Every structure is written in structure tokens, then in C-alpha cells.
Amino acid sequence: MDIIKYILKRIIQTIPLLIIVSLISFFIIRLSPVDPLAELRLNPSVSQETLEREAQRLGLDKPVIVQYGKWAKSFIKGDLGITSNGEQVSAKLKERIPNTLLLTVVVIFLTWVCGIPLGILAALKWKTPFDRILTVLTSIGMAIPSFFFAVLLLIFAVRTGWFPVGGLTGANFADMGLFSQIKDIAHHLFLPVVVLFTLSLAGLQRQMRANMLDVLDSDYVKFARAKGLSENQVIYKHALRNAVNPLITLLGFEFAGLLSGAALTEYVFQYPGLGRLILEAVLKSDINLVMASLMMGAIMLVAGNLIADILLIITDPRIRVKS
């Protein structure tokens, strides 16, 4: 019962937050000197009437505050509006969300499946060559800018011809059987996944290793060992459960990054995900699309944190006692 109350409280707290986020982003976009009609204005074959009609259609002829009110009203009703080209924003997002999810879910899955065991292992083999090599490798992984790494891999793909240059599916994807379709997607996903995986694996592995080292050094582990518990029991029953707690908060952030975390890599690999869509929308000041994606990002972040907090309540009895 307490948990439900807590969740409700948290949800209500997010409402003013979202309003502030939306206000700030709306005004920053609208008050920036980006004119969505600049391209049209410099096109010799576009008439004045067409320009006026476009301004009217996009609502640019009204004051910013009125534009915001209009946007907010339809947003609450669940209508995300239309893009500057007249397409439904929701349809546009729906096209791209599955692609981005595919990429990020694969990456997050791989990172956690590899990162946690490697972190534990490195902590257990503290200061052995194994640990040292891992430390160096993860340093490199953290140090390479994802953008640069992605470009390097692209050049690699061009030179070797082993991987396709960007995209998600091959040109004759529609004519393939199911098995070759899966193979085709995996083939295209490989490089972007490598980039994102290297980057996030390094962070996660280091975090896990540090947590584990902390815990292994604590009194209750020493006590458990002194009590004569087997090493396996000490590590997996007592140490691990405590070491994993901070990672749950991290998981919350990962959730927030599900839709927006891969934008840069997506752009380099010409991956048909949200990142590319939103970047292009920002450049064109396509307000409804940008607002929808910003709000989505904000909601995902809030939701991620909420989920993490709830998970923490479940896993960590200390928090339960406090609340």
C-alpha cells in the first residue's frame, strides 16, 4: 500500500517538471532565430502567397505564447500534431521507434550480460594480469569518442566490404525469406552495436568492479568469511546483492536512453532510427516533432528513475525500513 502511495506521489511530482521542460524547450526553439521558412523564402519560384499560406499553416503568424497554448492543449489530448511537411508526428515516430528500440535493446542486453560478469571477475581477480588487461581495454573503450569510432568502423566496412555501409536492411530485403531477413538485419546491426557496446560496456564493467571491490572490503563480508561460509556463498549471496544496488539506478538511466541514447551513432551509420529523425527536425525547427521527442525523452527519464527507485525498494530492505 505504501508503495502505491509512493508511486502516485512521484507521478504527481513529475507533472510540474514536465510542464517546465516543455515551456523551456518550446520557447528556446521558437525564440531562436531559426526560421522554418528560410529555405522557401530564398527559392525564386515561391510566391508571396505561398509563403503566407505556409506561415499560417504552421501557426507562425501567432505570438509564441498562443502557439504554446495550442500545442499544450493538443498534447494533453494525446495529439502530437503534424510535422512541417504535414505528416502525423505520431506516425513518423512510430516508424522509427521500433528500429531504435531494436538497436538499444540489443546493446543494453549485451552490455549487461557481458559487463556484470566481467566486473565481478575483475574484482575477484583484483590486480592480476586479467584485471589489468581489462582495465586497459575499458579505458580505451571509454576514451574513444563514439562518433570517431563509428567513422573508423565505417571506413573499415568500405575498405573490406565485409559489412554494409549503414542502414538497417539491404536493398532486396522485401524479396528475402525470413531467415535471410534476420541475417540481413544482424549483418547491418553489427557495426553500430559494436560502437555502442564498447562504449557502455566499459562504463558498466568498471562500475561493477568498483562496487564489488567496495563490498568485498566491507565488514560483513569479512564476517561472513570468518564465519566459515564457502567463498561462493560469500560472494554470490552476500557481496553481490549489495554490490548490484547502485547498478539498479544505472538501469533507470539506461531505460531513459532507450530512445535517445544512440542518436550520434545512428547518424553516422545512417540508421533509420529516432536520432536521425530528430536531428533533422531540430535543424529545420520542426516544432511539433522536436517537442514530441523532447517530451518523450523527459518522460522516459522520469519513468526510468521511478522504475529504478521501485526496484531499489524491492531489492534493498534498508530503504524499505526508512520509508
Added chain:
Amino acid sequence: MRRVIYVILISVLILGLAKACIRRDIPESAAVRNNIRAEKEITFPADRKNVTVNGIDYLESQAPIGTFGGTFTASTIGEGPKTFNPFNSKDNISTALSEIMYDGLLTTHPVTGQPIPKLAKSFSVSDDGKEYTINLRHGVKWSDGKPITADDVVFTWRDIILAGLGNTSIRDSIIVDGKLPTVHKIDDYTVKFVTPEPFAPFIRMLSSPIAPKHVFEPAVKKGSRYFDTFLSTNTKPQDFVISGAFKIKEYVPAQRVVYERNPNYYMINKNGEKLPYLDKLVYLIVGDLNNEVLKFEAKELDIINLQGSKVARYKAMEPHSDFTIYNLGPNTGTIYLSMNLNNRKNDKGNFYVDPKKQAWFNDVNFRKAVDYAIDRKNIVLNIANGIGEPLFTAESLNSIFLNKNLKPYDKDLNKSRELLKKSGFHLDKQGKLYDKFNNRVEFDLLTNAGNTEREAIGVMIKQDLEDLGMKVNFKPIEFNSLVNKLVNTLDWDMVLMGFTGSPLEPNGGKNVMMSDGTLHVYNMRPEKDKNSPRYDFEKKIDELFIKGALATKFEDRKKYYDEYQKIIYDEKPFIYIYSPTVIVAIRNKFKNVFPTSLGGATYNIEEIYTGE
């Protein structure tokens, strides 16, 4: 110690990997540059003919006979199409991708630029230049098997284009004195267009697509709001009924558009077999130029438009690779320098341009001095890597209306100095230029930041003008702010910009050239100034544009447009710098490739085949 060894070992490993990626793809000694300009000799096939077989009026290709099958992969840069409705498209990509599916009555001859029949069998223009009679092909069908008749043409023009549905740019451009042309059905295969006045640019509009009435009519009846979403990118491919050589098969957002051949297409080869040869036409949607280059080099693309900086490398790669580079000549893009000739005041009663600067800019000697100081050849060589042509005329170099009597000239600082002296400018001891009222000649040169090419040109122009003792503050500013200055606030001195024109129809540039145009950059007139006095040369240009549009014979029109180019050449409201050259690389396996400056590389996509 051990740690140090690990670090070294791993760095070596990484460096080795990085080195593996760097491979020289062209021999170092390859001498390039000089032979890029040499045009490839292309033997064009004879013009297409009309052939009637079993009562069906086919269009017979005269190109060599090829083999059927294969895929041709091209690319578009940017976000991809916004719509597949050719009447709704507002951007070049949507227009190009939707017009693949819908043929127009006429098209442009790829070499001469004259209008020639396409979906129409033939056409004629009456002597007074007001009536256009179109004869349609008998027995030609839409992709769903229904015949293409006069009803479709009349419907397209009366109910879509003239009714102002979707994109109204065609309608806007054919209004003469507030009146629109009319369209009449004579019989099932004959249509007549009547313009209220003789209006020569109209004939180019007849190359706009024709819609199938039986598909578009229900959408048109639902009103313009519905029409704006009709045949969008979400429409199922099977719902398209088309007349073009290729029909959409699949659209994958942000990745590609796939077309398949239209079995009902009306073009045949000399053996009487139905074209197109290719089974599939694919347009990959790539985000930027760099990615396009990577995709071409990874052999995912069959054709690429090369940027100036890339040409030298590709030229060197060409002999030992599987593509051929074609030089299509200068394109329609013009890069120009313009001074603000505005001599009026804004709403607050202040001059848009500082009066002392007005005196310079309005002095034709000053403008000419600037013109003679610019080293166009050097700019082309250094910025466009030699892939461009110095430009001196308002019409682009591939325009069929280009005034060839306007001769290019070289940088001539002495002439500049002479001209400046004539207008009372003088230098002080340090070589700084002052006008006759002893004002230091100093002004801002603007261009849009982010366009590296223009930024580099700006720097060179600044240096050239400083040779004359002028002080030029070169300021690349954000594109939108620049447009705002050019169109609204009008508080600028000199600007470096670019336009794309039409090689076929100077009238398309009337918004720039005519004194009340919406883009009359060098002397913008906002609403309140619409009736302000014109300069003499502005009046002359206005007059020539009106005459040019109303004249019907090409020769007459050419005279008027020649004269307008001469005026711009003499008065220098625009100082043209150069036009980039279009360089295209196409894989050798494709045959029947006859690129031209006016048509591009794939205007005859029906005839192109893979020779493997």
C-alpha cells in the same frame, strides 16, 4: 613495470589496426586536374520516334538494343520523400521521386532543350501563341490497364493544377494579369490549352505530370485538406496507378525507395520490345554527402554526383576501377556577390543603408571596380578544385538563353583603380581607400556560416578587395539570420549568395530580376515601398521580362533575354562569380548512358540497361 608493457603492447595493437584502415587508393604520382575538363565524346542516339503497332502509338527508342533485367541504384541526400503525390511535393526530392511515376505531356530535349512530346504524341502552338493543341497517344494505358485519354489531361489541369490544389507553384507561375489559362477537350485524344495572353513560359509547364482521373477524382472531391495527405509516403504501393516507366514497390523510411518496371509503359526499343530494360530502380536515402561517397565506394550505389574536392581522387581511381566519370558541364547554380542598392528609409525613418555607403554602392564605377578586382579563375581553381566555370552572366552557362556575346575577362586591378579614381575615390599614404568626402571605404560582406565553400570564397574576395584599399569585414552569419536581413530588415552592405536558376526558362527568375519581385535581393521592396522609384536599369529589365514572357518565338525571346543579361553585365547589380561543374560517376556495367547538361545522367532511365 608490467603495466607499462601492457600499455605499450596494446597501443601498438591499436595503432596497427588504425594503420590497416589507411590504404592509399590512388598512386601518388597520378597527375590529375588537367584532364578533368576534357569532355567525354558521347554519340547520342537519334531522337525518339512515334511508331504505331496494332493501333497503339508507341514511342520508339533509337538507342542501341539492350538486355532486360537488373537493378540500378541511385541515391538522394536528406530525409527522403515527404509525399509521392507529384502535385503536392514542395521539395526537390519528393518531386523527383514522384515524377518518376508520372509522365508529363511534354519533356525537354536533353541536348537542345526544346520541348518535345512524351506522353503526348505531338503538339502544336497556334501562330498567335495563345493556343496549344495536344494530340495524345492512342491505346496507351495506365498501370492498372485503363486507357490514358483527354479526360485525364483535362481533369489534371482543370481540377488539380488550375484549381490550386496541393503545391500551387505551377499555377502561380502561369497567371498572366490575374487570368489563368483554360483547358478544353476536343475529342478523346485531343486537348487544347488557351492562355489569355501569348505567354511563352507556359509550354514548359506542359511537362508537369498527368494524373489518372479515376484514381485522383475521389480524392479531389474530398477537398484540399484531404488532397494534401493523398498518396503520402504511407500509401500502399499497390494503390498507385501510374504512367511512368517505374512504379513504386517499396518505401522504407530513411532507407530507400524501390521502384519496379511498369509493364504497361509506352516506350519500345527498335525490336518492338517494351521498355524499360531495368527490373528495378532503387533510390537509397542517405543522410549526407560523406555517406554517399562511402556507399558508392562500397559498391552499394551505381551513380554518384561528385563534389569538386572529390573529383581529383576519383579521376585517378577511374582507370583501375569499374566506373566512368562524365563531365556534364556547368550546372544552374550561380554564386554571386551583390551590393545593397536600397536608398530608402525603414519604418522608423532611418536609412536601411548608411547614406555614405549608398553613394558607393549606387555608383556603377564602384561596382565595376569591385567586379574587376575579383579573381574568378583563382577562386574556381582553389575553392572548386578547378571543377567550375567563371561566370559573368545572369543566366547560367548551360541555359539555352545564355548571351554568348558577353565575354569573360580577367582580374584587372588597374582598371579597378581607374574606375575608382573617376568617381573621386583616392588612396592615402598607407594605401587605404577614401571616397571624395574623405570617408574610409569600409563595409561588411555577409554569407551564410556553415557553407564552407562560400566562407572560403568570401575570404578570397575580401583579400581581392583589400588590394584596392577597401576594408572588408567578412562575416559569415547563420543562414536564417542572413535570410532575415536580406528579406526583412534589409540592413546589409554586401552579400555572397547563390541561386539555382532554370536553364530553360529565364522567366523563372522573375522574382529575382523584376523590381517588385519577392527576391529582388539587391533592392528589396517591402510592401510599403512597392511603388518607390526604380533605377533606370531596373525599369528596363522589368520591361524586358514582360516582353520576354509575352513573346512566342524563341528567337524573339532570346533577344529580350540577351538584352537583360547585357544590362546586368554592364550595371553589375549582381557580380557573378562562378558556376560549379556537374561531375557524375557511373558504373561501367550500365550501357546506354548519355548524360547531358540539361537532362542529367538518368533522363533516359528507360533505355539504360546492365551489360552483364
